[in-house]
Amino acid sequence: MSTENSPRPALVGAVALAAPPAAAALLALAGDRVTPAVSALVLVLVVVAAAASGLRWAGVVAALSAGVWFDFFLVDPVHSFTVLRRDDLEVTVLLLLTGLAVTELALWGRRQQARSSRQSGYLAGVLRAAELATLPGTPADLVITRIGAQITAVLDLDDCRFEAEPGRTRSAVLLHRDGSVTERGARVDVDRHGLPTDDLTALPVEHDGTVLGRYLLTAATRHARPSTEQRRIAVTLADQVGARLARDAAGESLRR
Numbered sequence: 001m002s003t004e005n006s007p008r009p010a011l012v013g014a015v016a017l018a019a020p021p022a023a024a025a026l027l028a029l030a031g032d033r034v035t036p037a038v039s040a041l042v043l044v045l046v047v048v049a050a051a052a053s054g055l056r057w058a059g060v061v062a063a064l065s066a067g068v069w070f071d072f073f074l075v076d077p078v079h080s081f082t083v084l085r086r087d088d089l090e091v092t093v094l095l096l097l098t099g100l101a102v103t104e105l106a107l108w109g110r111r112q113q114a115r116s117s118r119q120s121g122y123l124a125g126v127l128r129a130a131e132l133a134t135l136p137g138t139p140a141d142l143v144i145t146r147i148g149a150q151i152t153a154v155l156d157l158d159d160c161r162f163e164a165e166p167g168r169t170r171s172a173v174l175l176h177r178d179g180s181v182t183e184r185g186a187r188v189d190v191d192r193h194g195l196p197t198d199d200l201t202a203l204p205v206e207h208d209g210t211v212l213g214r215y216l217l218t219a220a221t222r223h224a225r226p227s228t229e230q231r232r233i234a235v236t237l238a239d240q241v242g243a244r245l246a247r248d249a250a251g252e253s254l255r256r
Contacts, residue, residue, distance in 0.1 A: 051106035063099025194223030207242035
């Protein structure tokens with residue numbers, strides 16, 4: 001189920017709207033025992049809680065709500081959206097700006113955490129592929145299939161199939177060893193436009209500069225935008241197949 005169709009965003013939005021006025025009202029009950037600066041910090045914590053959901057709009061809603069209700073409950077004249085003193089106006093504006101900044105910082109932290117998790121997953125995938133490729137008795141077809149599945153996951157593809165005879169299937173798109181992609185010699189801006197959807201992307205399988213086959217990558221139903229790092233990982237995975245095919249070919253030559 002998509003995030004938009006689930007009840008969670010609606011619940012987070014409701015909390016982002018309702019929590020700041022509830023917190024401001026409780027702080028107002030404390031009267032002079034709690035200074036406006038402390039009250040503003042408490043409301044910032046409420047904004048942080050909303051931003052921690054990973055939804056930018058929820059953090060923004062909470063920040064706006066906190067600013068409005070801070071003014072209503074905690075700034076003279078209370079129970080009014082009028083601000084008479086410059087100091088109170090500055091605190092209100094600072095609360096709003098701090099809430100927005102905290103929202104962006106929280107989202108940045110979540111993105112960094114997600115990126116770190118993806119990198120760990122990619123590394124684990126490469127290590128599993130290398131282990132599989134060197135495991136005695138593992139059929140080459142199984143290695144090719146498993147690594148193809150890894151490449152599909154890393155690049156977010158529709159399909160990935162191996163072709164032992166490079167050039168048998170025509171393709172004008174090429175994924176290079178440095179992670180760049182070209183179409184008929186012209187560089188493709190994958191970050192912006194994604195992998196081409198109207199043609200297969202060829203990923204050569206090489207070993208010591210010798211092409212031993214290639215993976216044909218399909219991204220036809222959506223624009224897959226793998227990062228340069230992801231594309232380089234796909235090349236590394238394909239190299240595991242190249243090493244295995246080269247080892248099998250050398251063993252066959254020795255048997256002859």
